[in-house]
Structure formats: C-alpha cells, structure tokens
Amino acid sequence: MDLNINFKEKFEDRHIAPDGKDAAEMLKVIGVDSIDELIAQTLPEKIGLKNSLNLPDPKSEFDYLNNLKQVASKNKVFKSYIGQGYYDVIVPGVIQRNILENPGWYTQYTPYQAEIAQGRLQALLNFQTMVIDLTGMEIANASLLDEGTAAAEAMFMQYSLRKNSQADTFFVSEKLFPQTIDILKTRSVPYGIKLLIGNHETVELGENMFGAIVQYPAGDGSVYDYQDFASAAHEKGIKLTVVADLLSLSILTPPGEWGADIVVGNSQRFGVPMGFGGPHAAFFATKEEYKRSMPGRIIGVTIDSAGDYALRMALQTREQHIRRDKATSNICTAQALLAIMASMYAVYHGPKGIKAIAERTHGLAVLLSDALKKLGYEQLNTAYFDTVKVDLGELCKSVHAEAIDNELNFHYSGNTITISLDETTSVNEVKEIVRVFAKVKAKKLADIDFDGLLSTIATSIPQQLIRRSEYLSHPLFNTHHSEHEMLRYIKSLEAKDLSLCHSMIALGSCTMKLNATTEMIPVTWPEFSKMHPFAPVDQTGGYMQLFSELNDWLSEITGFAAMSLQPNAGAQGEYAGLMVIRAYHEDMGNGHRNIALIPASAHGTNPASAAMAGMKIVVVKCDEKGNIDVDDLKIKAEEHKDDLSCLMVTYPSTHGVYEESIIEVCEIIHQNGGQVYMDGANMNAQVGLTSPATIGADVCHLNLHKTFCIPHGGGGPGMGPIGVAKHLVSYLPGHSVVDINQGKSIHAVSSAPWGSASILVISHAYIAMMGAEGLTNATKYAILNANYIKSRLENHYPVLYAGAKGRCAHEMILDCRSFKALGIEVADIAKRLMDYGFHAPTVSFPVAGTLMVEPTESEPKHELDRFCDAMISIRKEIGKIEAGEMDKASNPLKNAPHTARLVTANDWDKPYTREQAAFPLPYVHEFKFWPSVGRVNDTYGDRTLICACPPLEAYMEEEIV
Incomplete structure (x- = not known):
C-alpha cells in the first residue's frame, strides 16, 4: 500500500456538495458532456475572464484557523472605556452558544414565510416589546442597521411628515456622537435638508425647522432634562427625535414620558459584543400615529387559519418591495440575529436584572467621579449615567501615556477625556483607572479612602429624571431567569423555525448557501469580538491586515481598483x-x-x-x-x-x-x-x-x-x-x-x-x-445545480426566461400564473411546500405569480431531487384539481400548511387523507418538519395592529368574544 503523505484536505470539497458521480448524472439530465460545455452554453463568450483569478493558494480549515490566530494576535485587546456608543458586554453563555453560535438561528431566512418562522418572529416581537417599554413609546420596529443610520431614518421620517413644505432645517445637537452627525450630513444632502448643529440650550427654534435631534445621555456623558426643549419644539410644530442609551433608560425617565416623537439608539450593550463596530441591532420607536411612515420591519400579532395566535411581518406595503421609490426606506436587511440576542438578554435578566446592571454601572461611575475629585481633578458632568468627563489641561499627555502603559483606552478630545464604564467594570477596575490618575499627580491609590466613598455613594441623576414607571412587566421577561429555563425557551422557539439545518432554502436572489462552521468560529474570538471600533490604530493590526487582504481579494474578484x-x-x-x-x-x-x-x-x-x-x-x-x-x-x-x-x-x-x-x-x-x-x-x-x-x-x-x-x-x-x-x-x-x-x-x-x-x-x-479555483468552481456548480433543477421541472412548470442557448444562470423563474384559473395562487404552492419540509423559493418576484429558484453550489444532488420531487408532486395535486378529482375550494394546497394539531385532531373534515396532508411523499416520513401555526391571516393582523407581546390569555379571550 502506497502512503500519500502529501494529501491535504480541500475546503472546496466541503463547500461544493455534488461529487463527480452526482455531477455526471446531472450533466446527463441537462444534456451536456461536461460542466465547461454547460458554462460555454450559458455565459456569453465576450464577457468571460481571459485569466484565472490571482488569489493566494487555498488553505485547509485547520491551517486557516491556525494562521488567523496569528493575525488575531496583532489586535491588542486593551480594556476599553472609550464609550461613544460602543461598550464591552457580558454575553450570557446560554445566548452565545445557543443563538450566536447556533446555525439553527443564524442560517434562517427573513421571515416572509411566517408559518415556519414563528420562533424568530416571537423573539423579534420580544425585541419590539423591550424597546417600547424602555423608551416609553407606543410602537417599535424589529431593528435597523446601526444607531447613526437609525437617526438618519428618523430625520427623513420627520421631513416626510412635515406640514410646512417650506421647512427645510433640521436641528442637530452638537452633543450627538460625531459618527451620527456624520451620517446625518450624508443623508441630508440629497434632499436639500439644512443641518443646524448647535447647543439645544441656546438655539432659536424657527418656523423653518421641521425636526430636531438630541442625545440622552449626551455624547459627552452628561444627562440633560430636555422636557422644556421638547415643549418649545412642539409649540413650533417641530418633531423631536431622541437618541437614547437603552441600558440607561432602566433608571432614567424614558423619552416617551417627556415629549419625544421618535426614539432611536443601539441595543449593543444588551449582550452583543462590540466586534470592532458591529453587527449591532439599532432600534426605532415612535408614536402609533406614525406607524405607516416608520422605516424597517414591524412584527405584528394576528391569527392563523384556526383562529389561533400567530405572528408575521406587518404593514409590508410600506416597504421598498411594494412602494419602490416611494417607500419609507430602502432597508432590505435589518439586524435580526442581533435583535434576537438583545431581546433574549432582556428575557434572561428581566427588569430587576437589567436595573441592577444599570445601577451598578452608574454607581461605579459615581465612585470613579468621587475618587478623581479626591485627587484634585475636575469632573465636568454634573448629572451622568456611566460616563465621567475630566478636564486634564497640561496633564492630558501624561494621563494618556500612563493609561496606554496600563492597557487602558479612554476617549480623548483636546485636553478633555471621557471615561465610559459598562457592565463588565468592577470596583477593582475603577481602582486601576484611579491609580493611573494618581500616579500622574505623584500620588498613590492608598491616598483614596475607597471604603469611605463606597459607603456614601449616591446617584448624580436629578430626582425629576429618575424613572418611576414600570417596564418589562410582561410575564415573558419575568420567567426564564435560570439557565435551564432560558435554554428550554430558546430551544422551544428554535424548533418552530425552518433553517438550513433542516433543508435547502432555494430562494432566488438570496443565495442561501453553506455558512461553514470554520468560517463562523473566529467571530466570537475575543481578539475580534471585544475590540472597540475607535481603538487606536496601533492596537488594531490584526483587523487592518484582514481588511487589507479582503480589499485586495474582492478587488481582484470584481476587477475594481x-x-x-x-x-x-x-x-x-x-x-x-x-x-x-x-x-x-x-x-x-x-x-x-x-x-x-x-x-x-x-x-x-x-x-x-x-x-x-x-x-x-x-x-x-x-x-x-x-x-x-x-x-x-x-x-x-x-x-x-x-x-x-x-x-x-x-x-x-x-x-x-x-x-x-x-x-x-x-x-x-x-x-x-x-x-x-x-x-x-x-x-x-x-x-x-x-x-x-x-x-x-x-x-x-x-x-x-x-x-x-x-x-x-x-x-x-x-x-x-x-x-x-x-x-x-x-x-x-x-x-x-x-x-x-x-x-x-x-x-x-x-x-x-x-x-x-x-x-x-x-x-x-x-x-x-476556497482559493481561485474553488471560487470559480463554486460559480460553475451553482450554474450546474440551477440548470439541473430547470431540466427536471421545465416539463411541469414553464421556465419563464432563459439565455440565448436555453440555459439559465444560477437561478430560474417558474411560471405559476396559469394555475390562477383553477383558484390556485402562487402563495398556495409556497405554503404547500412547507408540508414537504421546504421553505418556498422567492414568491412573486421579479414577476407576480412566479417562483424564483436558486439552489446554490452547496446543495447535493439528493437534496435537489427532494425539492424537485416535491414540486412535481405539488404539480400533480394541481392536476387533480384541474381534472376535477380534487375540490377547488378545499384541497391540500388551499389548506396548507397542515399543522400537527390539525392532522392529529379527533375530527378530520378534509376531502383528502391525513397522510396526503402531512406526508405527501415517502421521504417526508423520515423527517417531518411541522409548521407551528396554520396559514397566517395577514389582513386581520394589519387591521388590528399589535406590535408588542400581548398577554396570551387576554388575546385569546378577545378572539372568543
């Protein structure tokens, strides 16, 4: 036996599913002898690359992770007190392992098919409820991209709601975070919006203003009472947006109680790592009357075909898919996974836990302020939540140098610094900060009586700004506080959602391909996850190398500069x-x-x-x-x-x-x-x-x-x-x-x-x-898989478009419009696919009444065949309706999806068998994914819009009445 010691496993073979035997069989069905022949028939010759991609040789998974560890080590993870919208957090292990690191949560698609997305929809409804409660507003969406863009969306919403068409000025508090002001500048230019950046305490509000925005607490950490400003703005017909820190709202009076029209912010400090800037879920909350103008996705309560509680995405006619250039925004993806993490953080800790974290953070900030004052430093913030502001004068450089020597990062602005504490901060870490300041003044930590300071610690927040109202009072936020309960809750929701863990998701235009475990593992490494985006550049060498390489590789792939x-x-x-x-x-x-x-x-x-x-x-x-x-x-x-x-x-x-x-x-x-x-x-x-x-x-x-x-x-x-x-x-x-x-x-x-x-x-x-060859093969196999499905289905469903030689690219459109004469809509096919264990392809885009199918290169032949078998079986069911063998009004398509509760009920009044309903093909017996609700009633949900967690019993009683 010859031993091959040079063998190296290729990641390409793990990513691209069809093997040589499968490919040969698929090519035979398509009617070509090789993949290259198929590509030649598909891709116009004049656009083909003349040379292969110039990329480094591919690494094995083992080698890649070892190499990346070396790259990651170039990131110096100092203790960050920079703040400015980004804070270190404690990610509860039960959430990190079972959501962030779990493909059952991260490989799901957007919940357009609500019946197989009830778990995620519930988690997002929890997020909306959390935001509504903490901000004191009436309605919230299911997340936006980040805090700055959420502020920009608020500006545009205020602009579009203005009654005076001549009003073109937007007041911006100079104490917003600079990155937020930066984005407001970007977004204001195309609409001709004039930004007036200034002091909210001295600005003259005029008739030319349509809106204003302030930060709470302010960008420098100070907490202002904005109630008089809000009243003055409203007297002038000016709507007010407040950028709020979600954690602080557990102890500060919420903006909804003192006059805000819109509240936006970032939920990052609810258990989502800094990650050098993201991803993080922003929130957007407003008044009920503005619901149709609110950007982003909204999750709402409705009922299913049995009259039971169900959830779905509400008011979709606001979105760009329907309204196009008249849409409330262009948002297509939000930050669902991170919103889910933040909502679970609130579920796990509950109102008492959230308040305890906020009070501890605030208390440590007060301790730091008192200690610095004892050393003779001037702390400038009178009222604050987690951030102290110190004027260092000529000592600034000395403090900066000493802080770096002790691997501490503060936020510097001229001779003034701010220090923002978070839930990871301890008393000992406050002492470490104070030790730095003491040393600069040739003093010692022992000079400070910390025990005495701790015994007299008191809030800096004025009484009129201390929160009195309840929040997170729903039972959901007061039940799952042990890890066992939390684990079971997370798993109960996960079980209601179909993901790539269960089957292929053949969505045209959306490319639901393998997200390899090796690709995901480094995301939670502390060298990447605990980095502050504004950390000094000499601490970010690992990220800079990664960005540089990614820039070079993507430039090579696209041909751009x-x-x-x-x-x-x-x-x-x-x-x-x-x-x-x-x-x-x-x-x-x-x-x-x-x-x-x-x-x-x-x-x-x-x-x-x-x-x-x-x-x-x-x-x-x-x-x-x-x-x-x-x-x-x-x-x-x-x-x-x-x-x-x-x-x-x-x-x-x-x-x-x-x-x-x-x-x-x-x-x-x-x-x-x-x-x-x-x-x-x-x-x-x-x-x-x-x-x-x-x-x-x-x-x-x-x-x-x-x-x-x-x-x-x-x-x-x-x-x-x-x-x-x-x-x-x-x-x-x-x-x-x-x-x-x-x-x-x-x-x-x-x-x-x-x-x-x-x-x-x-x-x-x-x-x-993957390397150059692997990436190219991925494209070829995506085309192979798509044309194989086309060849298997085109005698059952018309394929709407094809290239000059009859081939599709990586996706195709199946025309289902002729079935409408039989009373069968494309949505019926989509719902029936759930009974076969599949998520529907893209419905009615780009052509109404069609399905757009994209299998990707990551799906093996047997999975493609399972999908094709399901589609062919559904076509036969339609054929029976056509032949009069099935009732047009009550058939497996019109009644789909069929839930376990429906199929196992004592009574069965359908004109087809339970087995036809739930197990239409033999393979379904091997693994059955049950939709958790029957067909969702979208119209009912929009008529009776509920976008927060209702007490389930009360809701069901209302339905019975």
Whole structure:
C-alpha cells in the first residue's frame, strides 16, 4: 500500500456538495458532456475572464484557523472605556452558544414565510416589546442597521411628515456622537435638508425647522432634562427625535414620558459584543400615529387559519418591495440575529436584572467621579449615567501615556477625556483607572479612602429624571431567569423555525448557501469580538491586515481598483455607491446629473436607494424574454443625456439570465455621460467567470451575506461593501472619528468605519479557504445545480426566461400564473411546500405569480431531487384539481400548511387523507418538519395592529368574544 503523505484536505470539497458521480448524472439530465460545455452554453463568450483569478493558494480549515490566530494576535485587546456608543458586554453563555453560535438561528431566512418562522418572529416581537417599554413609546420596529443610520431614518421620517413644505432645517445637537452627525450630513444632502448643529440650550427654534435631534445621555456623558426643549419644539410644530442609551433608560425617565416623537439608539450593550463596530441591532420607536411612515420591519400579532395566535411581518406595503421609490426606506436587511440576542438578554435578566446592571454601572461611575475629585481633578458632568468627563489641561499627555502603559483606552478630545464604564467594570477596575490618575499627580491609590466613598455613594441623576414607571412587566421577561429555563425557551422557539439545518432554502436572489462552521468560529474570538471600533490604530493590526487582504481579494474578484468595507447591508451598499457617483458628477462640474435609469425588473431597493440619493427614476422596459430593452434604453439614455447620472443594473439579470447585450448596455450609458451601477445580488454567478469591471460597470456592491457566505441570520446581519473603478476611488466613504478618508470622500454611511467588522472574517475565511479555483468552481456548480433543477421541472412548470442557448444562470423563474384559473395562487404552492419540509423559493418576484429558484453550489444532488420531487408532486395535486378529482375550494394546497394539531385532531373534515396532508411523499416520513401555526391571516393582523407581546390569555379571550 502506497502512503500519500502529501494529501491535504480541500475546503472546496466541503463547500461544493455534488461529487463527480452526482455531477455526471446531472450533466446527463441537462444534456451536456461536461460542466465547461454547460458554462460555454450559458455565459456569453465576450464577457468571460481571459485569466484565472490571482488569489493566494487555498488553505485547509485547520491551517486557516491556525494562521488567523496569528493575525488575531496583532489586535491588542486593551480594556476599553472609550464609550461613544460602543461598550464591552457580558454575553450570557446560554445566548452565545445557543443563538450566536447556533446555525439553527443564524442560517434562517427573513421571515416572509411566517408559518415556519414563528420562533424568530416571537423573539423579534420580544425585541419590539423591550424597546417600547424602555423608551416609553407606543410602537417599535424589529431593528435597523446601526444607531447613526437609525437617526438618519428618523430625520427623513420627520421631513416626510412635515406640514410646512417650506421647512427645510433640521436641528442637530452638537452633543450627538460625531459618527451620527456624520451620517446625518450624508443623508441630508440629497434632499436639500439644512443641518443646524448647535447647543439645544441656546438655539432659536424657527418656523423653518421641521425636526430636531438630541442625545440622552449626551455624547459627552452628561444627562440633560430636555422636557422644556421638547415643549418649545412642539409649540413650533417641530418633531423631536431622541437618541437614547437603552441600558440607561432602566433608571432614567424614558423619552416617551417627556415629549419625544421618535426614539432611536443601539441595543449593543444588551449582550452583543462590540466586534470592532458591529453587527449591532439599532432600534426605532415612535408614536402609533406614525406607524405607516416608520422605516424597517414591524412584527405584528394576528391569527392563523384556526383562529389561533400567530405572528408575521406587518404593514409590508410600506416597504421598498411594494412602494419602490416611494417607500419609507430602502432597508432590505435589518439586524435580526442581533435583535434576537438583545431581546433574549432582556428575557434572561428581566427588569430587576437589567436595573441592577444599570445601577451598578452608574454607581461605579459615581465612585470613579468621587475618587478623581479626591485627587484634585475636575469632573465636568454634573448629572451622568456611566460616563465621567475630566478636564486634564497640561496633564492630558501624561494621563494618556500612563493609561496606554496600563492597557487602558479612554476617549480623548483636546485636553478633555471621557471615561465610559459598562457592565463588565468592577470596583477593582475603577481602582486601576484611579491609580493611573494618581500616579500622574505623584500620588498613590492608598491616598483614596475607597471604603469611605463606597459607603456614601449616591446617584448624580436629578430626582425629576429618575424613572418611576414600570417596564418589562410582561410575564415573558419575568420567567426564564435560570439557565435551564432560558435554554428550554430558546430551544422551544428554535424548533418552530425552518433553517438550513433542516433543508435547502432555494430562494432566488438570496443565495442561501453553506455558512461553514470554520468560517463562523473566529467571530466570537475575543481578539475580534471585544475590540472597540475607535481603538487606536496601533492596537488594531490584526483587523487592518484582514481588511487589507479582503480589499485586495474582492478587488481582484470584481476587477475594481478598491473597495469600501463600510456599508453594513446590501441596500446600504447601493446607497453608498450612488452617493459616490453623485459626488463624482458634482466634482466634475456635473451636479445637475440626477437621472437614474432602472430596468422594470429591478429589485425594489434599487429605485428606493436612487430616490434616497436624490435621483429621479426613469424606468427602462424589458423585452418579452425578460432582458433590458436595448432600444428603449438608447432612447431614454439619449433623451436624458444632459442629466443622466447612472444606470442601475443587476447581472446576471433579475430574471436569472446572462444578458448578451450587457456590454452594449454599459457603453450606451457611458456614451451619454452616465456611470454604471451594478447591483451585486447575483455575484454568485460571476465570481471567477466574469466580473463587474470586465462587463463595464463603474461601481458594484457585494452582498457578503449571499455570495461570500455571511449567514442571513433570519433577516440580518448583512454586509454590502462597494467596489469602484479607479476614477471613483477618492470618493469612497470616509469617517469623522477614524481617518479612512480618501481626499474627496463622501461622509460616512454607517456608524462604524468598517461597518459590521467582526463578520468580515467570515468572508475572509471563505475566500482564503476556497482559493481561485474553488471560487470559480463554486460559480460553475451553482450554474450546474440551477440548470439541473430547470431540466427536471421545465416539463411541469414553464421556465419563464432563459439565455440565448436555453440555459439559465444560477437561478430560474417558474411560471405559476396559469394555475390562477383553477383558484390556485402562487402563495398556495409556497405554503404547500412547507408540508414537504421546504421553505418556498422567492414568491412573486421579479414577476407576480412566479417562483424564483436558486439552489446554490452547496446543495447535493439528493437534496435537489427532494425539492424537485416535491414540486412535481405539488404539480400533480394541481392536476387533480384541474381534472376535477380534487375540490377547488378545499384541497391540500388551499389548506396548507397542515399543522400537527390539525392532522392529529379527533375530527378530520378534509376531502383528502391525513397522510396526503402531512406526508405527501415517502421521504417526508423520515423527517417531518411541522409548521407551528396554520396559514397566517395577514389582513386581520394589519387591521388590528399589535406590535408588542400581548398577554396570551387576554388575546385569546378577545378572539372568543
């Protein structure tokens, strides 16, 4: 026996599921001899890459983690007291292990199919309830991207609600965190909003103002009583947004009780690691009367087909999928996974625990302040929660040097510093801080009577600002405080949700592929998770190396000159890219260029993002094959050539086709003075075969949560970095706190300089372990898997579009519109798939009445066959309705999904068997995923909107009445 000592395991073989035997069988069904022959029939020859990608040799999983440990060690994890919106936390182990590190939670899709997402929907409803209670507001959404963008969304909501159309000024307290002001500057420009940045105590509120925003506690830590300011603003018809610290609201009077119209902030300190800036779930709360103007997703209570309690995403007609450029925002992903973590933190600790953490944090801040005063330092904040502010004068440099020597980070501004404490701070750590200050004055810690200070410690918060009202009073937040109870609660919700742990999720445009464990492991390493985003750059060497490598690799993959890693969602990337184009035109003296051409088939975020960037949308027709109508494009590009800003295009198209005309399309735009913005939603069909730059694009955002393996997290986190051609590099987003500016940079689009930095390690791992050949093969096998499904299903369902040689790209559209004559809607097929153990493909996008299917390269042949068998079986069921063998009103599709309660009930009145309902194919017997509720009633839920946890008994009694 020969021994092969040079064998090295390839990660590619773990990521790409079909093996050689499976591939051969699939190719035979498709009718080609090789994958390369299939690719040649699919990809237009003129857009193919001439050379393979120039990337480092792939690493094994073992080698990658060992190497990354060395990289991570270059991050110096000092004790952070920087604050400024980011705080160290204690992540409860039961939450870290069973949610953050659990694929049963992080591989779920956005809960559009509510019947198989009830667990996650409940957790998000808990989040909304938590936010409503703590802020004192009436309604909250299920999270936004970060605190700064939440503030920007509030500004726009106030602007859109203004009654005086001439009011164009927004007052911004100078004591907001600088990164928030930075984003407000970005978002205000396209709408012509004037920002008045100043002191809320001295500003003159005028009729030209439509809104105002303050921070509570303020950015320097001081706690102000804003009640008089709120009253003065309301007298002038000015709405007030408050950026609030969620933990502080357990002991401070909530903004809803003293006049806020909108309250936003970050839930990061509710058990979510800093992660060098993210991901973190922002919150947005407002008054009930503004519910239809509120951005982001809202989870609401409704009933199912049996009249039982159920949840779903409410008021979806507000969203960009429906309203497009008239939407309340362009948000497509939120921060569901992190919102769930924050909600579970509140469930685990309860109101008493949350208050205890807040009081301890505040008490330690008071102890620190008193100790520093004993040393002769001037503490400037009279009222504060967790942050003390010290004027050091000429001692500032000495304190800074001594702090660094003791691995302590404070926030410095001139000769003034702020020190922000958090739930991880102890009395001994307060003493360590005081020791630094004592040494600078040649004193000793022993000079301070800490026992005496502890015995006389008293709050700095004025009596009128101390919270009196209850919060988190729902039984849910007062039950699960032992780890055993918490574990069972988390698992009970997880069991109600279908994820990639159960079956493939073949969502077109969404790319639900393998999120490998090795890619996920480093996310919770302290070297990455405990880093503050504003830590000194000489402490962040590991992150800087990771960003540099990821920038180089993504630039090579896209063909662009440089990337910005800042946008923390795909739609955020769209917006950033369009703002870069806008800045370029203005710099070239063409600020009047504001027309965006957008194909009729585009995803709703495209027109919504263009509108946010101040552009006027002109829709370009698609031909009968679903491609961009080149003649119509020419006409409109020439008609608007003097004002043309850009074309927004997705490639392969939203219809799942490599359009042959794409190079001509890009040339038409360039000839008429515009730029080409490429939506990177379908990059999974480009990597290694072609690239945005090769095709002719100038900007492209990448959905790292699609093509590059960051998991969807049940509706977020996502990442949407943008790549740009050389002439646009200098306009990439900058930042007001960390200098990443390119000279002509637009203002920040996200709160943190590198967005949700901690999850960038996932994409870094994926590329490093796949290598050039592996990435290219991933694209090829994605195309193989899609065309295999197409070949198996096209005799049962019409495939709506295909390329010049009859092939689809990585996804296809199944036409279900003809079934409408039988009373069968595409939604019925989607719900029936649940009975077969599958999440539905994308429903009614980009064409109403269709299903868009994308299998990804990570699914094996037997899983593809299971899905195809289910779809064929459903088609046969439709055939029985067609033949009159099944009732049109009561059949397995119209009654789907079938719950365990329904199937096992004593009474069964359906004109088909229980087995047909629940076990329609033999494989379902082997593993049955039961939907936890029957079909959800969306209309009822919107009519009787409830967006917080109702007492279940009271709710059910109301239904009975």
